[in-house]
Amino acid sequence: MSLRPSPFHDQLESLQQDVLKMGTIVEQALGDAVAALASGDLERAQRVIAGDDELDRMEIAIEQTCLTLIALHQPLASDLRILGTALKLVTDIERIGDHAVDIAKVAVRLDAEPLIKPLVDIPEMAAVVRRMIRECLSAYVRRDPALAREMIGLDDQVDHLYSRVFRDLLAEMIESPDKTRQGAYLLLVAQYLERVGDHATNFGEWIVYMVTGERVDLNA
Amino acid sequence: MAEETLRIEVRQLNLFYGQVQALRNINLQVMSGLVTALVGPSGCGKSSFLRTINRMNDMIPGARVEGQVLLDGVDVYGTMDVASLRKRVGMVFQKPNPFPRSIFENVAYGPRIHGQKNPAELRDLVEQSLRQAALWDEVKDKLHRSAYILSGGQQQRLCIARALAVGPEILLMDEPASALDPIATARIEELVHQLKSQYTIVIVTHNLQQASRVSQHAAFFLAGELVEAGTTSDLFTAPKDRRTEDYLTGRFG
Ligand SMILES: Nc1ncnc2c1ncn2[C@@H]1O[C@H](COP(=O)(O)OP(=O)(O)OP(=O)(O)O)[C@@H](O)[C@H]1O
Ligand SMILES: [Mg+2]
Numbered sequence: 001m002s003l004r005p006s007p008f009h010d011q012l013e014s015l016q017q018d019v020l021k022m023g024t025i026v027e028q029a030l031g032d033a034v035a036a037l038a039s040g041d042l043e044r045a046q047r048v049i050a051g052d053d054e055l056d057r058m059e060i061a062i063e064q065t066c067l068t069l070i071a072l073h074q075p076l077a078s079d080l081r082i083l084g085t086a087l088k089l090v091t092d093i094e095r096i097g098d099h100a101v102d103i104a105k106v107a108v109r110l111d112a113e114p115l116i117k118p119l120v121d122i123p124e125m126a127a128v129v130r131r132m133i134r135e136c137l138s139a140y141v142r143r144d145p146a147l148a149r150e151m152i153g154l155d156d157q158v159d160h161l162y163s164r165v166f167r168d169l170l171a172e173m174i175e176s177p178d179k180t181r182q183g184a185y186l187l188l189v190a191q192y193l194e195r196v197g198d199h200a201t202n203f204g205e206w207i208v209y210m211v212t213g214e215r216v217d218l219n220a
Numbered sequence: 221m222a223e224e225t226l227r228i229e230v231r232q233l234n235l236f237y238g239q240v241q242a243l244r245n246i247n248l249q250v251m252s253g254l255v256t257a258l259v260g261p262s263g264c265g266k267s268s269f270l271r272t273i274n275r276m277n278d279m280i281p282g283a284r285v286e287g288q289v290l291l292d293g294v295d296v297y298g299t300m301d302v303a304s305l306r307k308r309v310g311m312v313f314q315k316p317n318p319f320p321r322s323i324f325e326n327v328a329y330g331p332r333i334h335g336q337k338n339p340a341e342l343r344d345l346v347e348q349s350l351r352q353a354a355l356w357d358e359v360k361d362k363l364h365r366s367a368y369i370l371s372g373g374q375q376q377r378l379c380i381a382r383a384l385a386v387g388p389e390i391l392l393m394d395e396p397a398s399a400l401d402p403i404a405t406a407r408i409e410e411l412v413h414q415l416k417s418q419y420t421i422v423i424v425t426h427n428l429q430q431a432s433r434v435s436q437h438a439a440f441f442l443a444g445e446l447v448e449a450g451t452t453s454d455l456f457t458a459p460k461d462r463r464t465e466d467y468l469t470g471r472f473g
Contacts, residue, residue: 006470074429076456077468213458 008073012082015065019086019093020137022058025051026097027133030196033103034126037189038119040112048104055097059090078210085210089140092199092206096133099192099199106185116172116179122186125161125193128154132200139204145211148204152218158197165190227252227390227420228273233287235268235277242268244444246287250437252389252420255412257435257452259428261472264441266424270392273422274309275302291390307334310383314395316375318367318382323359326367326378330386345385353381354411373404380411391415393423397430409434428468432456440464 029048036045066083069075075083135151138144166187173183201218208216228250235243243265250256258266268277275296277283289296296305318326327346336342346363350356355377359370367378376396383391393412397405412421412434425431431438432452439449440459448461459465466472 008470075469076428076432077459077465079469080457213460 008069008075008079011065011069012079015062015069015086016082016141018058018062018065019089020141022055022062022090023093023133023137023140025055025058026093026100027130027137029055029097029100030103030126030133031130033100033107034123034189034193036104037107037110038115038123040107040110040115042108042112045104045107049101049108052097052101055094059094062086062090078213081210081213085206088206089203092203096196096199099196102192103189106189110182110185113182116182116186119186121161121165121168122189122193125158125165125190128157128161129193129196129200132158132197133203136200136203136207139207140210143207143211145208148207149218152201152204155197155201158194162190162194224251224253226250227292228422229288229290229293230272231288231290233269233272233285233289235265235272235286236282236284237268237280238282242444243272246446248439248446248449250420250422253417254436255416255421255423255434256437256439257431258422258424258439258441259426259431259467260441260447261467262426265444266441267394269441270311270394270422270424273390273392274306274311276311278302307386308388309390309392310386310388312376312379312383312391312393312396314398316372316379316399318370318375318378321367322364323367323370323378324363327381327385330382334386346381349381349385350378352384352415353377354407354414355381371404373400373407376400376404376408377411380408384415388419390420390422393421395424395426398426405430428456440467442467 139147230248233246271277397408438452438455
């Protein structure tokens with residue numbers, strides 16, 4: 001029995017390329033936001049904030065394509081899962097993009113004021129969640145549920161770093177009340193990054209579903 | 221919601237037309253209270269399989285069946301009398317095939333040969349069957365006109381009424397809507413939906429959207445084999461077998 005290519009499957013393929021592109025942009029935006037925060041680079045922070053409109057447009061375009069393909073082709077089996085997954089993934093990707101913007105806004109609020117102390121754990125958290133996003137994207141294009149599951153394992157590191165940041169910042173703030181404002185902002189940043197880890201985990205679960213048809217809850 | 225109980229159990233069924241094997245080692249369970257759809261490419265054996273359930277293949281010269289078809293645990297290929305089997309298992313075909321008689325006679329025919337002679341009871345039964353088939357309102361004023369004046373969709377509902385009139389428990393439908401327009405098709409689908417609580421329904425369809433709309437269980441046939449069966453939702457969203465996947469995604473060349 002031979003497999004037949006079809007215009008519909010070409011459209012599905014290009015849809016997945018769009019999801020990948022959006023994911024790549026978001027991963028970059030997150031890196032820029034955290035770097036802008038660590039270095040007090042306001043211009044870089046503004047670029048991240050300005051970039052969000054483009055991401056929103058991409059999200060809407062992908063959703064529209066998914067709905068159109070579902071309506072016109074009434075897909076089943078893996079075709080249906082690819083479309084259902086794309087609809088879910090763009091939401092998670094868009095939320096990650098929002099958090100990149102949130103972090104960039106903190107950078108703007110802090111207005112390049114000297115930091116309490118050099119950021120260590122926050123950039124490390126950012127590095128882990130960015131790695132999660134990159135692995136999501138490669139698991140997505142390679143249709144590799146094993147990689148997706150492995151990636152989800154990284155979320156423990158994120159949670160661990162988050163509690164450490166939380167504890168340390170709290171201690172700083174109690175000790176020197178003049179650091180409270182900055183400490184509160186940095187706490188928010190850590191919380192955004194922790195949420196990004198959760199979105200990456202969702203992403204990974206959807207990849208497992210897309211490839212295997214099994215719905216899993218891997219961060220339970 | 222009707223009870224879902226095991227109604228038909230097919231075990232290791234083989235069907236031969238002369239030397240040619242048309243069905244290979246089929247195992248399938250059909251539950252009452254829901255609709256089971258049979259899907260698969262043309263020539264894969266769906267109609268042949270349906271006919272093994274009410275022994276319609278017996279009429280085909282050279283056809284031979286091996287294995288068991290258990291109806292409520294009793295093998296239809298055992299001592300069961302074929303006439304009473306056919307009374308319990310009604311069938312509706314792809315092309316509406318009314319008899320060249322009146323609308324009334326089409327429906328009354330079956331009960332009459334099964335011994336219903338009382339005219340008043342017969343009239344009630346005809347009305348009730350036509351109502352069940354959602355046709356009564358359209359034909360109640362012309363019951364004694366020829367069945368051939370009806371539209372294709374009406375004729376198909378007449379055939380369903382005719383099948384229901386003998387009081388079957390099981391309804392086999394072989395592509396009952398494939399010759400109908402979308403509106404007539406929707407009426408048949410609606411009807412299947414209404415009938416499913418009272419009958420065990422097995423429906424063959426080429427239309428996957430139709431299968432997903434009307435059925436709760438589905439089975440995929442390919443080249444005489446039953447590849448995969450399960451709930452329609454599982455089969456259509458996450459089939460386990462590569463061949464089902466390729467068929468559902470239209471990748472078969
Ligand atoms: N009466 C018969 N005598 C010999 N071979 C037959 C007979 N009826 C069917 N076959 C063969 O058995 C195989 C299965 O046919 P069947 O009609 O069951 O397929 P189907 O799945 O219903 O196809 P379709 O979707 O086109 O109706 C086919 O190869 C067909 O040629
Ligand atoms: Mg057929």
